Amino acid sequence: MILTDTHTHLYSEAFDEDREKIISAAIDSGIKRFFIPAIDSEYTRAMYDLEAAYPENIFLMMGLHPTHVKENFKQELAHVEAQFKRRKFYAVGEIGIDLHWDKGTLEIQQEAFKKQIQLAKKYKLPIVIHCRDAFDEVFEVLESEKGEDLFGIFHCFTGSLEQAQKALSYNMKLGIGGVVTFKNGKIDKFLNQIPLQEIVLETDAPYLAPAPFRGKRNEPVFITKIATKIAEIYNLEYKEVAEITTANSKVIFGR
Secondary structure (H helix, E strand, O other), rough: OOOOEOOOOOOHHOOOOOOOHHHHHHHHHOOEEEEEOOOOOOHHHHHEEEEEEEOEEEEEEEEEHHHOOOOOOHHHHHHHHHHHHOOOOOOOEEEEEEEOOOOOHHHHHHEEEEEEEEHHHOOOOOOEEEEEEOHHHHHHHHHOOOOOOOOOOEEOOOOOOOHHHHHHHHOOEEOOOHHHOOOOHHHHHHHHOOOHHEEEEEEOOOOOOOOOOOOOOHHHHHHHHHHHHHHHHHOOHHHHHHHHHHHHHHHHHHO
């Protein structure tokens, strides 16, 4: 039985003191596959180093995170494209729109999002979407780019059933993380109306730790708590959840 963490920032400074221990604990718990989203160019070297240390377990994405879309975003996008020209990645991510911290950058966030979707189409890769306080804005961009060559994961999905169904209509699977275990998370109330074949598991470590670790540093091993909650919601065995969600991740990432 193998679990897949489809979204974890294992290169984060939050793991600098015990990264090897954290990864070993996860692997020992059956979490064998870790998909690593990018943030910006400052983290590229750390991502490559992580992959070199765990070549059988670590699979990299490349992209520019929406909260890091600043005045120099064109330079950052050039860095992203340069990486795609030199090596293989498994997705363009994480990309999208975040209006929680800064609404003033919406226009350049939209531009960066579109350009990276087009890059994903060029390389026939999935996208991994970050959306915070921006469902309408994200859907507007997806509508403009929709087609058979648009597919991926709606990372850290926290929307309504209607928004979930809309995301699925754009060939997105839903990335379900710690929020599904929160008392006020809400998605646990309707998730069983979404086929399990449309869901992948993620931690977003070191962020968004599931209950009972909410508020603490998140770790990949905590994906077992998310899988347990999903098994409860769908009335399935834990092993089935692991098998189905890992198979779903292989459909998206191609391995």
